[in-house]
Amino acid sequence: MAEAKVLSGAGLRGQVAGQTALSTVGQAGAGLTYRGYDVRDLAAGAEFEEVAYLLLYGELPSKAELADYKRKLKGLRDLPQALKEVLERIPRDAHPMDVMRTGCSVLGTLEPELTFEAQRDKTDRLLALFPAVMCYWYRFTHDGVRIDCTSDEDTLGGHFLHLLHGKKPSELHVKVMNVSLILYAEHEFNASTFTARVCASTLSDLYSCVTAAIGSLRGPLHGGANEAAMELIERFQSPQEATAELLRMLERKDKIMGFGHAIYKESDPRNEVIKGWSKQLADEVGDKVLYPVSEAIDKTMWEQKRLFPNADFYHASAYHFMGIPTKLFTPIFVCSRLTGWAAHVFEQRANNRIIRPSAEYVGVEQRQFVPIEQR
C-alpha cells in the first residue's frame, strides 16, 4: 500500500483546517470515500442522485426515497423567466464558468435563502436547474434557439445531454455522465470547497457560498484542468508527436494540466474509473488518435516525473467523445460538486466558528506617517 504523501510547506498543505464527516481523501496515499463508501463502488453501482442524496441527506436512500427525490428534482428543472432573460444578455464568447457563477448569483436574488431551514430545498433547486443554466445560455448564444429547459430524462446527466444536443442521449452516454458526476461530487477540503466553507463561516447565504466556490473551481490548477487537458491532447496527431512535445514541455518546466495532485501521492482513484469509460467511448466512436495520445502523455509523465493523471485528465477525452464542447467541461463539474459544496456548508453551519487564520507579517517595520506635502 502506498504511504501517504508528505504534506508540508506553502498553500496550507498538511494543516488540518477543520473537521468533516463527508469524505476521506488519500488516507493511505490513494483512496476516496464518501460518508464511508468507496467512490469506486458508488461509481460502479449507484446513480448520481443516490450519491447526491447520501451527501446532502446523510444516508443512501431506499428505493422509495430515491424515486421521491428524483421526482422532486425533475419538478425543479425549469428556469425562472427573469433568469432566462439575464442569460440571453451574456455574450456568446463569455466563459461558461462565468455564466454559471452569474446564473447562481441571479437565482439568489430571485429565490433567496431567507432562513437556513431552507438550505436543502435551495440546494435541490440548484442541483435540478444548473444543467439548464448552462444549456439555455449555450444554445441561445451559439444556435439562436430558446430551448425547453425541462425534459423527460430520468437522470440529471441524461437531462444535461438532452438539453445540450436537443435529443435523447444514448444509454452509454447517460451511464458515463452518471459515473462522471459521482466521481466529481465531493473531495474534502479542496480549494473550491474550502472557499464555500469560509463563506459559510460568516453565516452568509447558500448562493454566496456556491458562487464563491464556482469562482475557485474555474482556475486551471483546479476544475479548469479538464478543459486545459483537452487543449493539450487535441494538439497532437499521434502518440509519437505527443511524447516528443511532452519531453520538450517538461524540459521547459511547463505544468502539464490533468497531472499531479495536492494530496494523492501514487494515483487518483477516480482516474482508473473514468479512463476505463473513456476507452469504451473511444472504441464506440472509432477514435484512433485522442485516446492513444492521452495514453502516451500518461506514460511519459509517469516515466519522466512519476506524476499520474488526476480526475481531470481522462475526463477530457470522455466528454469530447460524447460531443460536449470543451468550454462546457468545467461547468459539468459544477453540476456535480454542488452536492459536496452544499454538504460542507451544512456541516460548517451546524458547528460554526468564523474561519479566520493568521498571517505571518513579512513587511517593513512600523514607521512614522509623513503628510503628503512633505513626501
Ligand SMILES: CC(=O)SCCNC(=O)CCNC(=O)[C@H](O)C(C)(C)COP(=O)(O)OP(=O)(O)OC[C@H]1O[C@@H](n2cnc3c(N)ncnc32)[C@H](O)[C@@H]1OP(=O)(O)O
Ligand atoms: C479535480 C482537481 O482539481 S485535480 C487538480 C487539477 N489540476 C491540475 O491538473 C493542474 C496541474 N497540476 C498541478 O498544478 C499540481 O499538481 C497541483 C496544483 C494539482 C498540486 O500542486 P502541489 O501540491 O503544489 O504539487 P506538488 O507539491 O506535488 O508538486 C511537486 C513537484 O511536481 C511538479 N508538478 C506538480 N504537478 C505538475 C504538473 N502537472 N506538471 C508538471 N510538473 C508538476 C511541481 O511543480 C513540483 O515541482 P518542484 O518541486 O520542482 O517545484
Ligand SMILES: O=C([O-])CC(=O)C(=O)O
Ligand atoms: O482535492 C483537490 O485538491 C482537488 C481535487 O481533486 C478535487 O477537488 O476533486
